[in-house]
Amino acid sequence: MTTESLLARLSKDIGKLLEFNDECNVVIKVGVTPSHHEFKAHSLILRARSSYFYTALSSDWARSQGNVIRFEKPNMSPNIFEAILRYMYNGILKLEDQDLSDILDLLCAADELMIGELMDYIQNYLIQNRSTLIDENLIEVLNIAASRIALSTLKNYCLEEITLLNPSIFESKSFLNLDENALVALLERDDLGMDESKIWDSVLKWGIINTPCLNCSLEDKIGSSNDSLTSLNYEWTSEDFDALEKTLKNCIPLIRFCHIPAIEFHKIKPYSKIIPKELLEKMIDYHLVGNSPNYNNIQPPRICNIQIDSELLNSKQAAIIASWLDRNHRSYSPKSNPYTFKLLFRASVDGPDLFHKKCDNVGPTVIIIKVRDNVDNVLVGGYNPLNISWKRPWFSPARGTKGGFIFSMDSSVKTILDKNAKLARVAPEYKEYAIYDHPWDGPCFGTGPDLWVNINPKNPIGYTTKKCYQPSITNSEMFYWEDWEVFSVQSNDNYIDNTDVYSMDTISLYD
Structure with missing residues (x-):
């Protein structure tokens, strides 16, 4: 008998504990009433398999009733939790027949329950076997991955896909649905291979559409043309500019204004109120003086070094x-x-x-x-x-x-x-x-x-x-x-x- 078959037998035998509920001392209420479900489990297995449960079941998070620990997870789907629970017992998680939304839910659940090897497995599975689905849902996947530190593998894959294959996503409607964390991660990259003025246009649109008091004006007046951004804010109040500045506070420092040609300054001037004064002065001086030694700390222009000069091939x-x-x-x-x-x-x-x-x-x-x-x-x-x-x-x-x-x-x-x-x-x-x-x-x-x-x-x-x-x-x-x-x-x-x-x-x- 091989080592692999011995491990398979061990996995099967331990998995029986979940089926027979022998000596279970934990009851976990998952989901929200009336769609909740209660699962019975063993605290020793949960704590050994999950860093989250290792802490949660030994603290005030859980309450005991006699010899049973009662615990609640209202923010998780019962179906997703059941799949994770079975994995913790028998080490098996089948992803082949799952759709993308379920796999992403499993990934988020593994992250929340701090099961490191499962997070790595799901991320690698998605990249190696379901890459087409990722490419078709880049914004959705990137939003999830960028908001969770442990999902850096999937986040980096999505960022690579955008920078290498589809920088035009900046000009798409789906771009407006990016979470701030995902947008910041994109703006931090040197290899976007896009004109900085186009990046500025897209970030402005994102900021306006994600500022509640301004998004209606964008939808009503701009359509699909970025040129309308230069005249959009003539009727804005100081409160409107303050709101937009708050929305874009983490994005504006990442815009490389010095690499926007002076001839396109008309795109920046109408929004100068939301740009820090020292950044504006630095940009103006840079264009007046040129690339002098005093400006060695200027970030380089964004260049994708591995793009191919082709209209047909990426x-x-x-x-x-x-x-x-x-x-x-x-x-x-x-x-x-x-x-x-x-x-x-x-x-x-x-x-x-x-x-x-x-x-x-x-x-x-x-x-x-x-x-x-x-x-x-x-x-x-x-x-x-x-x-x-x-x-x-x-x-x-x-x-x-x-x-x-x-x-x-x-x-x-x-x-x-x-x-x-x-x-x-x-x-x-x-x-x-x-x-x-x-x-x-x-x-x-x-x-x-x-x-x-x-x-x-x-x-x-x-x-x-x-x-x-x-x-x-x-x-x-x-x-x-x-x-x-x-x-x-x-x-x-x-x-x-x-x-x-x-x-x-x-x-x-x-x-």
Whole structure:
């Protein structure tokens, strides 16, 4: 019998104590009447498994009636408490069939009851297995995580998702629902990669909508345009400004006013009453004097160093493609990506007919194509590992490589992990036909053509006909492209391998 089976047997046997209520000496009333429920438990187990109960059951918090300790938890759902209680007895907590709200409730309950290993387990489970749900509910999850010190793992994940993938959330309606703790955590970051003037606009909107005496004026007058903020407060009283200053007291010191261009000072002037005088003077002097040695304590502009210059691809998707380059079964995170994707060509800007001029003979390249009129938001693409990438001799023959691949993935930032990705590598028997060089046309993978793009803007078609690359990457063999980009792929000399990776849900992608 293995150690694991012995532990499983021990867990099962101790769990029986909860079922049979043998020698229970604690009764816990959970929930609010009439929907409350009473649970019987053993004080020794509760105190051993929970720091919260270790203190609560040995203090005046609980009251004894004879040999029974009575305790109340009105702020917790009976269903959630039952799941936590069973975990404390048998060490088992099943999350696979739970929806996001229940998992978050379990996480908050574990935090309140101070069960450290359970908090770590739930946070890691959410990040590794339910990341799409987090991305679709970033504000809700961040609000919960930012308000609890022990949930720093989940908080940092949410902050990374916003800064790396979706800084535009600052301009969304959901941004106005951020809790102050979550907003402050965002404003403290150096890597937002946004113009400071846009951050100021968004923070002002958040402050106004979260100041009770002002939020109606914002909803009635501003609509979706931030420009209206400059004239919104003409009718405000001094009490209105005082209220807004109180709402934003923890946010204003985090705004990097010196990095708002002087030409946009009109966005700041109408709200100068809520900005500390010394901060205003510092900002004005900075713009008048310039970046002099007297201002070495000025915070640097916010820059996201790992953003990718692309209209189609985000840094996390690029990291997934990089993991395919190395045939890793676990995806790199954006910070651990050992490759740089340098934009060479964008069809909508350069014109499709300049593809060969900008992309021939530049080394390994990645092609990214946005499929037009597709409800699934599909990107298709391919990797050409050849050092002489897209050469242009007339009637160039096929060239062989076993390192190339083609793929499709969801273009939405809400589903950036690889659950919806399809990866196809060249079959061994077709290795010599992996890449075709068409001097008069766009990139071509395989003889299907398995992936091909027409460079004629009047006929923006492409094909993904399965033959040389297996399996198929799309349901339809023909598509129309909306735009496409080509990147040079370069290895980072200063890359250090580490364990900063996201778990992959579909290992078969690499088979």
